Amino acid sequence: MMASSSQVIADTNNNNNVTFWQRFVAKMVGVMLQLKKPAQDDPRRLIHSFKVALSITTVSAFYFVKSLFVCFDKNPMWIIITVILVSEFSVGATLAKCFNRGLATVLASALGLGCYYLVDSIMGGHIVGSVFLGTLIFVIVATMTYMRFVPQIKAKYDYGFLVFILTFCIVSLPSYRDEDLLDIAKRRVITIFTGVLMWILVSIIVYPIWAGEDLHNLVSKNLQKLGDSIQGFGDECFGTSEGKGSNKLNLQAYKSVLNSKQIEESLANFARWEPCHGPFRYGHPWKQYLKIGILLRQCACLLDSLTGFLDSTKTPSEIKNKVQETCIQISKETGKSLKELSVSIQKTIPPCAANPSIEKSKIVAMNLKSILKSGLWEGTNLFEDIPIMTVTYLLLDVVSCTEKIAESVHELSVQAKFKNKDSKVAPNYPNSPPHDLGVHHVITIN
Amino acid sequence: MMASSSQVIADTNNNNNVTFWQRFVAKMVGVMLQLKKPAQDDPRRLIHSFKVALSITTVSAFYFVKSLFVCFDKNPMWIIITVILVSEFSVGATLAKCFNRGLATVLASALGLGCYYLVDSIMGGHIVGSVFLGTLIFVIVATMTYMRFVPQIKAKYDYGFLVFILTFCIVSLPSYRDEDLLDIAKRRVITIFTGVLMWILVSIIVYPIWAGEDLHNLVSKNLQKLGDSIQGFGDECFGTSEGKGSNKLNLQAYKSVLNSKQIEESLANFARWEPCHGPFRYGHPWKQYLKIGILLRQCACLLDSLTGFLDSTKTPSEIKNKVQETCIQISKETGKSLKELSVSIQKTIPPCAANPSIEKSKIVAMNLKSILKSGLWEGTNLFEDIPIMTVTYLLLDVVSCTEKIAESVHELSVQAKFKNKDSKVAPNYPNSPPHDLGVHHVITIN
Numbered sequence: 001m002m003a004s005s006s007q008v009i010a011d012t013n014n015n016n017n018v019t020f021w022q023r024f025v026a027k028m029v030g031v032m033l034q035l036k037k038p039a040q041d042d043p044r045r046l047i048h049s050f051k052v053a054l055s056i057t058t059v060s061a062f063y064f065v066k067s068l069f070v071c072f073d074k075n076p077m078w079i080i081i082t083v084i085l086v087s088e089f090s091v092g093a094t095l096a097k098c099f100n101r102g103l104a105t106v107l108a109s110a111l112g113l114g115c116y117y118l119v120d121s122i123m124g125g126h127i128v129g130s131v132f133l134g135t136l137i138f139v140i141v142a143t144m145t146y147m148r149f150v151p152q153i154k155a156k157y158d159y160g161f162l163v164f165i166l167t168f169c170i171v172s173l174p175s176y177r178d179e180d181l182l183d184i185a186k187r188r189v190i191t192i193f194t195g196v197l198m199w200i201l202v203s204i205i206v207y208p209i210w211a212g213e214d215l216h217n218l219v220s221k222n223l224q225k226l227g228d229s230i231q232g233f234g235d236e237c238f239g240t241s242e243g244k245g246s247n248k249l250n251l252q253a254y255k256s257v258l259n260s261k262q263i264e265e266s267l268a269n270f271a272r273w274e275p276c277h278g279p280f281r282y283g284h285p286w287k288q289y290l291k292i293g294i295l296l297r298q299c300a301c302l303l304d305s306l307t308g309f310l311d312s313t314k315t316p317s318e319i320k321n322k323v324q325e326t327c328i329q330i331s332k333e334t335g336k337s338l339k340e341l342s343v344s345i346q347k348t349i350p351p352c353a354a355n356p357s358i359e360k361s362k363i364v365a366m367n368l369k370s371i372l373k374s375g376l377w378e379g380t381n382l383f384e385d386i387p388i389m390t391v392t393y394l395l396l397d398v399v400s401c402t403e404k405i406a407e408s409v410h411e412l413s414v415q416a417k418f419k420n421k422d423s424k425v426a427p428n429y430p431n432s433p434p435h436d437l438g439v440h441h442v443i444t445i446n
Numbered sequence: 447m448m449a450s451s452s453q454v455i456a457d458t459n460n461n462n463n464v465t466f467w468q469r470f471v472a473k474m475v476g477v478m479l480q481l482k483k484p485a486q487d488d489p490r491r492l493i494h495s496f497k498v499a500l501s502i503t504t505v506s507a508f509y510f511v512k513s514l515f516v517c518f519d520k521n522p523m524w525i526i527i528t529v530i531l532v533s534e535f536s537v538g539a540t541l542a543k544c545f546n547r548g549l550a551t552v553l554a555s556a557l558g559l560g561c562y563y564l565v566d567s568i569m570g571g572h573i574v575g576s577v578f579l580g581t582l583i584f585v586i587v588a589t590m591t592y593m594r595f596v597p598q599i600k601a602k603y604d605y606g607f608l609v610f611i612l613t614f615c616i617v618s619l620p621s622y623r624d625e626d627l628l629d630i631a632k633r634r635v636i637t638i639f640t641g642v643l644m645w646i647l648v649s650i651i652v653y654p655i656w657a658g659e660d661l662h663n664l665v666s667k668n669l670q671k672l673g674d675s676i677q678g679f680g681d682e683c684f685g686t687s688e689g690k691g692s693n694k695l696n697l698q699a700y701k702s703v704l705n706s707k708q709i710e711e712s713l714a715n716f717a718r719w720e721p722c723h724g725p726f727r728y729g730h731p732w733k734q735y736l737k738i739g740i741l742l743r744q745c746a747c748l749l750d751s752l753t754g755f756l757d758s759t760k761t762p763s764e765i766k767n768k769v770q771e772t773c774i775q776i777s778k779e780t781g782k783s784l785k786e787l788s789v790s791i792q793k794t795i796p797p798c799a800a801n802p803s804i805e806k807s808k809i810v811a812m813n814l815k816s817i818l819k820s821g822l823w824e825g826t827n828l829f830e831d832i833p834i835m836t837v838t839y840l841l842l843d844v845v846s847c848t849e850k851i852a853e854s855v856h857e858l859s860v861q862a863k864f865k866n867k868d869s870k871v872a873p874n875y876p877n878s879p880p881h882d883l884g885v886h887h888v889i890t891i892n
Contacts, residue, residue, distance in 0.1 A: 038595035045595045053588035056615060057580050063619055064576045076619040084612050087591075130510045134503050142499035145533075149484035149491045166530050169502060173509055173522040262708070305751045308843075373829045383819045390836045397754075 045089075047207050052087045055202045059083055059195060072191045082195030087203075091277075092211035092270030094203050098196050099273070100160030105192065108164045109185065111140075112171025133172060141165055156269065212271035212280050215264065219289050220345040222257045222296050223405070227338035229254035229303050230398065234331025237306075237313055237391065238324045251307065257300040264293045279348045285415035292408045299401045306394050312387040319385045323392050326368045330395050333361035334402045341409045349420055350413045351406065358406055365399040368392060491535075493653050498533045501648045505529055505641060519630070519637040528641030533649075537723075538657035538716030540649050544642050545719070546606035551638065554610045555631065557586075558617025579618060587611055602715065658717035658726050661710065665735050666791040668703045668742050669851070673784035675700035675749050676844065680777025683752075683759055683837065684770045697753065703746040710739045725794045731861035738854045745847045752840050758833040765831045769838050772814045776841050779807035780848045787855045795866055796859045797852065804852055811845040814838060 039046045063076045072079065086101060088094045115136060119129040147153055148161045171185075203209075232250030268286045276282050313320070340354035372392065412418075485492045509522045518525065532547060534540045561582060565575040590611045593599055599607065617631075649655075678696030714732045722728050759766070786800035818838060858864075 034596055034598065035593070038592070038597075046592060049588045049592035052591045053584045056587045056611075057584045060580060060583055060615065060619055064580070077616045080615045080619070081612060084608065084615075134506060134510070137506055138499045138503045141502045142495045145498045146484070146492060146495035147481070150480055151484075152480065162530065165502075166527060169506065169526045169530075170523045173506055173526070259707075261705075301747070301750060304747060369829075372832070383815075386818070386835050386839050389832050390839060393832045393836060 044207070044209050048089055048209065051202050051206050052084075054206070055083050055087065055199050056080065059198055062194075072187060072194070078188060078191045079195040082192045083199050086196055086199050090209045090211035090214065090267075090270055090274075091203050092267075092272070092274040094200060095273040096156075096270055097159055098200065100157060101163050102196070104160040104163035105167050108167035109171050112168045113185075115172045137169060137172065140168060208277070210271075210274055210277050210280075211267045212274050212284060212286065213278060215267040215271055215286065215289050216280070216345065218260065218264065218267065219292055219296070220342045222260060222293070223338050223342035223345065223409075225253040225257055226296060226299055226303070227335040227342065229300075229335075230331050230338065231335035233303065233306055233310075234328050234335070237310060238320070238328045238331075254300045254303045257296055258304065260293065261297065264290060280416075285412060288408070288412040288415055292405065292412065295401065295405045295408055299398065299405065302394055302398050302401060306391060306398075309387045309391050309394075313391055315384075317385055317388065320388050323368065323371060323388070326364055326371060327392060327395055329364045330361055330368065330399060333357045333364060334398055337361060337402055337406065341406060344413065344418070345409060347421070348416070348418045350418050351409045352420075354406055354409075358403060361399050361402065365396055368396065490653070490655050494535055494655065497648050497652050498530075500652070501529050501533065501645050502526065505644055508640075517633070517636055518640070519633045524634060524637045525641040528638045529645050532642055532645050536655045536657035536660065536713075536716055536720075537649050538713075538718070538720040540646060541719040542602075542716055543605055544646065546603060547609050548642070550606040550609035551613050554613035555617050558614045559631075561618045583615060583618065586614060654723070656717075656720055656723050656726075657713045658720050658730060658732065659724060661713035661717055661732065661735050662726070662791065664706065664710065664713065665738055665742070666788045668706060668739070669784050669788035669791065669855075671699035671703055672742060672745055672749070673781040673788065675746075675781075676777050676784065677781035679749065679752055679756075680774050680781070683756060684766070684774045684777075700746045700749045703742055704750065706739065707743065710736060726862075731858060734854070734858040734861055738851065738858065741847065741851045741854055745844065745851065748840055748844050748847060752837060752844075755833045755837050755840075759837055761830075763831055763834065766834050769814065769817060769834070772810055772817060773838060773841055775810045776807055776814065776845060779803045779810060780844055783807060783848055783852065787852060790859065790864070791855060793867070794862070794864045796864050797855045798866075800852055800855075804849060807845050807848065811842055814842065 059079045060076065062072060062079070082101075086094055086097050088097055115133060119133050144161050144165045148158055153161065228250040229252070232248070232253070236248070236251055268290055271280075271284070271286045274280075334357075337354040337357035340357060341351050344351035344353060372389075505525045506522065508518060508525070528547075532540055532543050534543055561579060565579050590607050594604055594607045674696040675698070678694075678699070682694070682697055714736055717726075717730070717732045720726075780803075783800040783803035786803060787797050790797035790799060818835075
């Protein structure tokens with residue numbers, strides 16, 4: 001009895017041990033996979049981490065070398081804080097933050113020093129001076145904190161206002177302590193300037209990450225995803241069931257487009273700060289990317305509505321058979337044209353290659369309209385077919401939305417002066433949209 | 447000639463002056479209106495600004511009073527930085543940030559001090575020690591910077607990781623300067639602790655702003671907006687043209703619901719940190735609000751698709767006349783039930799009041815289905831009527847979506863133990879949904 005019970009306990013312990021270790025290993029593997037993911041999604045994150053570490057180690061080294069140390073602020077904190085706080089992922093974000101930090105520091109220091117002299121010289125540092133300074137701090141902090149809620153300021157200068165409050169309080173307060181304020185200010189400016197310069201140089205020289213390039217690639221990728229999704233929808237709804245797995249994946253691709261508004265806006269915000277790089281000159285039309293983004297989200301919304309009808313359009317019916325081929329053609333051609341537009345943005349060439357498929361999709365849309373008008377529902381059970389009718393109707397909307405996207409991409413190519421790199425393209429047909437891609441021929445559905 | 451030309455110049459100058467001043471005044475009025483807007487949208491922003499200013503002025507006062515000053519860090523910067531950086535809008539956000547800052551500071555200080563003793567005592571501060579410390583800083587900064595990209599860490603602990611990098615570098619570096627490190631550490635901990643305590647007290651005692659309450663009100667308001675929009679759509683699409691202005695406004699109300707995902711998630715994130723307040727106990731089901739939010743956005747997406755058909759359903763037709771009344775009833779009843787659900791969340795009472803209108807909307811939806819099945823399209827021009835058919839079809843979807851929302855709100859009321867405050871409600875029918883609101887009777891449309 002004793003032996004068996006102790007064995008049971010040992011077994012239980014063993015089991016517990018195995019379970020504990022198995023769980024532990026499984027947990028660790030899970031954590032490692034999660035840690036690996038950011039680098040898999042974007043290897044530049046790994047490079048960014050090394051860049052930050054490189055900058056911090058370099059500025060730390062200043063404090064190991066005594067001869068360098070004399071020029072800097074006594075406390076290494078300032079240079080470390082500066083580098084860590086301005087070390088943003090992209091060059092544009094870095095420059096925006098440096099500008100905010102620099103301007104705010106200069107303005108707040110000037111105001112703070114002014115207050116210092118006012119209170120110290122005129123009021124002589126008495127109790128009246130303290131009360132005056134306290135009131136001033138109260139008013140300025142309250143005003144600046146409130147102004148950070150104004151949307152325009154929040155979007156662009158939030159960090160600057162934060163630094164202003166901080167610097168003003170710090171500069172105006174130590175005036176009651178016995179230190180050489182000007183010497184401190186001089187050393188601190190040199191320290192901060194060195195920190196900022198260090199990161200800007202590392203950021204631009206060592207494998208620079210450009211917000212503008214990211215925006216450009218994001219819009220191009222989103223066009224590609226929409227193209228994939230539309231073709232995936234056509235195959236899934238009307239086509240054969242071959243390659244179903246990849247279809248389903250393609251079909252879901254549009255979902256990330258729906259939530260891209262915020263990232264696009266912040267990238268466009270940062271891109272404006274960046275100097276010329278690659279194919280992007282100063283004054284590149286970044287705003288036009290936002291306009292394309294709005295149209296892409298409209299198109300993604302249509303696709304979202306379309307996929308909602310997938311389940312209810314599975315069963316074959318007479319009407320479905322009649323529109324099937326035309327609908328597949330529409331999804332194929334619009335998908336193709338969106339992908340061509342994506343390639344044209346990627347390669348910064350005029351979007352002429354998309355014109356033939358846009359033309360084709362318009363012709364097929366006309367065909368679909370005449371099929372719908374021909375009264376194909378006579379003698380059918382229409383209630384069952386409302387979903388399929390709705391799908392065809394929404395597909396016509398997708399065609400006109402694609403046209404708008406094409407116009408918008410064309411506008412971008414004109415504003416950004418995209419040029420044909422391929423000499424084979426006829427020189428008299430370089431930048432213009434297809435002759436009938438204007439407003440006159442946009443399909444109106446009502 | 448001279449006189450007239452000088453008069454022309456004077457006139458031009460006058461005009462220029464007038465235009466300049468007019469422009470200046472117009473610009474200033476515009477700026478003032480923009481400045482006024484944040485307070486109009488949410489008067490608590492004004493209170494928050496005063497709270498921040500009050501805290502900063504109070505901690506600054508410590509530095510005016512010499513006897514208090516001895517306990518604190520020599521530099522007032524630390525207490526100012528602490529208060530400014532932890533002074534978040536809501537109590538939850540403040541507590542989350544304080545936790546991050548506190549834990550990161552303790553861990554990084556311990557690690558930094560460990561490195562200090564290791565390099566200073568064992569390696570004797572020689573060149574080997576410097577290289578060792580430099581390598582250590584490089585590795586730790588690179589690892590921590592990389593880990594900030596992991597989504598789970600970014601969402602909750604981003605600030606903690608930033609503070610960790612900063613504190614570790616600052617604590618491990620000054621070990622080469624001649625200062626009493628432990629005394630500095632002691633003073634700094636007291637200083638930072640005072641700053642944090644000051645803001646937490648002000649944040650909780652002076653007109654507290656709770657993230658949980660905000661989330662609760664936001665979800666309730668979004669229900670209200672959706673209700674308004676659905677009723678607005680019914681009136682606009684099928685109803686009379688009376689009160690067109692207010693209708694249009696109501697109709698657009700759903701748009702802000704579409705973009706509420708991020709704010710809901712961050713509020714739920716902060717709400718978990720908050721102690722009991724008002725009707726919210728510790729462990730209030732904040733996640734359930736996110737589930738309701740997802741359903742609300744689905745419903746808003748349907749409304750977005752519906753409003754896309756507004757223009758093409760303007761013209762009266764035979765089919766429209768046949769479904770008109772039923773559709774108006776559906777939009778009225780679903781709108782009413784959403785508003786009742788909103789009120790029940792607002793008042794933290796079980797959502798029984800919404801049951802009658804949900805029941806009615808289900809009955810009307812059945813009627814609509816049978817109208818659609820009765821073959822009302824015989825002999826009509828169906829191509830013109832596809833939009834109206836689609837609208838009726840989507841309205842049926844809205845009904846089933848509203849049902850799901852009602853179930854979800856009911857679940858919330860059970861989890862959060864909402865109680866009837868009104869004794870008139872029958873005691874045997876307090877918390878349960880209407881008997882046929884279960885999964886069995888959800889209208890399936892295919």
